[in-house]
Amino acid sequence: MELSPRHESPSGSKALFSFYSKYIFNRLRSFFPISVSPADVFLSRIRNFYGTSKRRRRKTCLPLPLPSAATTASLDQSSAYESTITEPSFFIFFPIFLPVRITSEACKISDVLEDIIEHALQNLHSIQKNLGFWQSRAEGSSAQKAYFMICERGPSAFISGTLQLIRDSLADGSSVQKLYFSASSHISERISVLTSLRYSMATFLAKVYMEVDRFGEDLVKDPKNSLPSLLVAINDLFLSLEASIGHFHANRQSGSSVDGSYSLPLMFAKLPEVNQGDSQWTDCEITDAINLIYENLRRLDSYLSVLVFKHRKPRKVTLHWMRYSCGVFGITVGSLWLLRHSRLMGSSDIDNWIREAKDSTISFWNDHVEQPVLAIRDELFETFRKRQKGVMEREEVQLTADSLHRMLLTFSEQTVGKKIPANTSDQEMLEIVMARYEKEISHPIQGLMGGELVRGLLIQVQKLKLDIEEAMLELDQILRANEINFAILAALPAFFLSLVLAMLVRAWFKQASSCLSTFLDTRAEGRGRVARVQRRLLVVEIERAIMQFQICKDQGLENDAQCMYGLALCFLDSLYCVVENHAKATGEWICLRQDIVDLAKPGLETQQKLSIASRLVRVYDCLLPSADPKVAESICEAAKKWGFFQIINHGVPIEVLENVKRASHDFFELPAEERRKYLKENCSTETVMLKTSFNPLAEKVLEWKDYLVHFVGPENDEGFKLWPSVSRDPVLEYIIRIKPVIRTLLKVLLNGINVKQQLDEARESALMGSLVTSLLYYPKCPNPDLAAGVGPHSDISSITVLLQDDVGGLYVRVSETDRWVHVAPTEGSLVVNIGDVLQIMSNDRYKSVEHRVFVSGSKNRVSVPVFVNPSSDVVIGPLPEVMEDGEKPKYKRVVYSDYFNYFFSKGHDGKLTIDYARI
Structure with missing residues (x-):
């Protein structure tokens, strides 16, 4: 086996000569910006092409858990003057020309470790991508699976599937059921194989990463002695991987739908036994071991490429071959028609x-x-020019009006026999004319021959002319005004x-x-809404993997814990890649990169990792949701007017909502002895508690419900270990999914009252320092008229996010009236109501609303509220931003724990609790 050129170990003199020759050559070339000859450019392009083709380096990759470069430099600098050139080394000269020594062994092992992590991540990404496709197909209906089997696997599958369907239909008439079974088997087989591959590769990645973290300090301080141990450990990891995935061909199911035969068994090369027991290796032995690792990587890539290829998702052309075929057929027919x-x-x-x-x-x-x-x-x-022409036409109409006035004046004076005042209106004189006209018309011949009938007729003609001209003037003005x-x-x-x-x-x-x-699988790299959603989903997957890692670790499932840690590394690598460009553009990359590296550290506590993951989607711009201004305005308007509203398209998957509702039923269907373990007097933790609401000394009505409370706060992030097993995973998943929704809602609501600051840690503690998730169970009541699920009250939270089932029973009181409105359940929606805390902080801008719950006499009802409460030691009161315009505060500042205790010291009494804080 030969070592690739970048891993060769040159002698010290050759390395020094090569460095200085390249340095002098580059300095000389800097004075000549144009190349000396075209041949240099041509040869350099060939060299770059072949050099880059040897290694499939991605643009970014999750950094190794090694000490920083500054630490390395400082450690090496102390021994720089004591070292000799006899040992293979490279010299890096800083501007002060102080030589800092970095040994070739450290360079080589760093490259080897990067390649191992890179290949493992690439293979894991490929497996995850194909597995995600088949899992999405498995969630479809039987008809969708059958359609996929016939119409989305290419022409040959379409023909063979159609013929088989016809044969089965003619044979026994059960063709559809056989097709459904075949589709389910086809999909489940691929899911099974890819899931096993993902499990093994994630475990391998996690073990390699933890080994690198374990040997990190030694590799920096003494790479010569620590390198053999690390190489032996990596060799053992390859052998463990061989044992887990090397014999898939032997486990192949009979009648498998996978085309062709499986690849040969995976056989990794092994280090000689004599080398594994020796702590001091020669340069030749190190080179052979590194070459052996690269040979194992090559075998692993070859084996996985064949295996994943046989279980891969269909290509896009194959999935949409019918659509493309119709398009080609249409283009062909159109081309022939055009040719004709x-x-x-x-x-x-x-x-x-x-x-x-x-x-x-x-x-x-x-x-x-x-x-x-x-x-x-x-x-x-030309508006003004046309308006001037209109003024002249107005004067013409005025001339006609003046002529009519004179005619009326003369006629009236002659008829009356005296002088008419100058200020007499035309209407008065026209009445004189019409009276004379009516008298003359009674004797028309006499009027025509010696009377005033002709003059009366002429005056009416003049009046008609004036009316026509005025009408034409108005019409002309209308037309001109509407020309545009x-x-x-x-x-x-x-x-x-x-x-x-x-x-x-x-x-x-x-x-x-x-x-x-x-x-290109780059949907999460953009700046739009879809890209932001994809990035936030990656953070959700990271949080879920971290929590599952801790759960498996607490249960003693070490292999499963390592698998979850490997998946977390895979998702972190994806997040690292997709946020880099955006974070660099916004200046957040240094801090965000450090947070991602901290999340990947094996030794960091789960609580700290969850805090970091929570900070990611709260602080960094590239991970914040893109809010639609119209939606934000609608939310704020509903919060001010009603205090209650429902949201859809919130990003929480339907299956997560259904799982947590099913978990509620599962817990309360447990035997009574099992449920009693979580009563306050029997439970050993305060992070989960079973309660019944009826207290004859405090409650005014019989409340017909039981509820299981889960507390999640900064002081009890790991309390979920003691939660009931039937509800732990669904509730944890729901909390992870609902947290970004809650942050977005609070951000929108704060912006609606002119609080433009980011939701930092202090503000978050004041609004959502504690999340209380309750599984409420309302059993069917034999006399629902004599009981209530929950009496009239308003919540003392910042906000409450409620998931209700399809039974219904939630009623909201319309402000300052006696009318109650039923909040009908909507599938996939979440009900949000404003709590007393937000009403106090907004100084009555937002309103907490009185609501109650009725029980059913025929069905059991469940609901899952998440009460978003401040931390117990937070002082609540009107926010300073709300009071900037000189508005007077309506509430005093109170400690939230005092307000909380006051609420539970009495029964439900509508909205009277808020008077405790009112001035």
């Missing part, structure tokens, strides 16, 4: 269509784009056409970018 009408076939149809389309386009452009735009421009820039509207109406077809085209292009770009992101 083209010049190649002696037809001028296409030329005629092009000409007609061109003429129609030009006509449409002129009528609906160019002319309307010009008309709008003319209307905007008519131009806009003419341009509307072009506007709507442009809008439709823009929407189509946008949808096409979004689909193309989505397909590209899916193909």
Whole structure:
């Protein structure tokens, strides 16, 4: 076996000569920005191509748990002057030309460890990606699985599956059931194999990472002596991995749906026994051991590539082959049709269509784009000129009015026989004319020959002329005022056409970018809402893996604990990769990188890791949710007006909600003896407690319920160890999923009252220092009219997030009325209500609402509220940001524990508790 060039061990003189020659050459080249010859560039490109092809380095990778470079440099600097060049070494010269020595052994083992971690992570990512696909298919219905088996595995599977379906239908009529069974077996077999592979690879990754952490200090201080022990330990890990996954071919099920035969057994090369017992190795033995590790990595990659390939998810082309086939068929038919009408076939149809389309386009452009735009421009820039022309027309109408006035004045004076005052209105004089006209019309011949009938008729004609001119003037003004509207109406077809085209292009770009992101698996690397959701889901997976690691460790399941730790490393590596660019752009990368490295440390306590994971989604911009302003406004408006609202699309999966509801039923269906273990007087911990609500000395009504309370706070993060086994995992999963929702809600609600600061640790302690998750159980009541589930009250929390089942029974009182509204259950929704604490802090901007629960006489009901409470020692009162405008506080500052104790010292009495803090 040969060592790759980057692992060769040159002599000290050669290394020194190589360093100085490259240094001098680079300094000389810096004076000549242009290459000496094109051949240099060509050869360098060839060298770079072949150099990079030897190693499939990813752009980033989770750092090794080794001491920092500064520590290494300081340790090496102390012995720099005492070292000799006889030992293989490299020299790094800082600006002060102080030589710092880094031995070649440290360089080599660092590269080897990076390669081992990198290959393990890449294989684990590949397994996880394919396993996720099959798990999503397994959650589908039987019809969806059957559709996948026939229509989403390619043409050959479609033909064979259809023929088999027809044969089974003709044979015994049970073709559909056989297809369902075949689909379930097909999917479950792949899930089983990939799950086993993931378990083994995650365990291997965790063990390697822990070994590196264990040998880290020794590798820095004394790499010569610690290197053999580490190489032997890694060799043992490879042998353990061989024992776990090396014989999948022997465990293959009969009638397996996997095409072809499995690969040969995985056989790793082993270190000679003589080497393993010796603590001092020669350079040749170290080189052979490193080459052996690389050979084992090659065998592992080859074995896994074949195994994963046989159980991989179908390619995108295979999944959508029907769609693509229809597209190809349509394009082919369209091409043949175009060819038939083209010049190649002696037809001028296409030329005629092009000409007609061109003429129609030009006509449409002129009528609906160019002319309307010009008309709008003319209307905007020639308004004053046209208004001046309108003033002249008004004067013409005035001339007609003056002429009519004079005619009426003369006629009236002659008729009355005296002088008419100058201020007499035209209407009064017109009455004189009409009276004279009516008198003359009774004798028309006499009136025409010697009377005033003709003059009366002429005056009416003049009046009609004036009315017509005034009407035409008003109509002209209306038309002029709406010229721009008519131009806009003419341009509307072009506007709507442009809008439709823009929407189509946008949808096409979004689909193309989505397909590209899916193909490259970079959906979490962007800056949009989808990318943020993917990154936050990675943090959720990290939290879940950490908690599962602790649970397995407490139960003595060391292998399972190592597997969960390996999965946590896998998710941390993914998070490390996808947040780097965004975090560097926002200046958060240094702190975020350190937090990710701390989460990967094997020796860090679980409580500290959970605190760090909780901080990730609260502090860093690249992991914060993207809030829709309209949704935020709706939430704040509902909180101010009603104090109660339901949210959907909250990010908590439906199966998590169903699991926690099922866990509630499971616990209260346990035997009474088992449940009594968690009563206050029997339970050894205060992190979980079973209670019954009826207290004849305090309660005013009979409350028909039992409830199991789970306390989660900074002082009891590990208290979940003593929770009931039937509810622990579902409740923990629900709490992990609901925490980001709670933080987002609190952030939105605080922004709604002008509190723009981030939800830092102090503010979080004041709002959500303690989460109390209760499993409420309302058994069916024989006399529901004589009992209540919960009496009228308001919560003393910041907010309460409630998950209710489909039975219903929650009622909310409309503010300052006696009307109660039923909060009907909605599948997949969460009910949020404002608590007294937030009402006090917002100085009555938000309202806590009185609510109650009725029991059912026919069904058992469960609900799962999460009470988001401040820490017990926090002082609550109106926030300073709310009082900035000089508003007077309505509440005094009180310690939350005092408020809490006051609430539970009495029965439910509506909203009277808040008066305890009112000024």
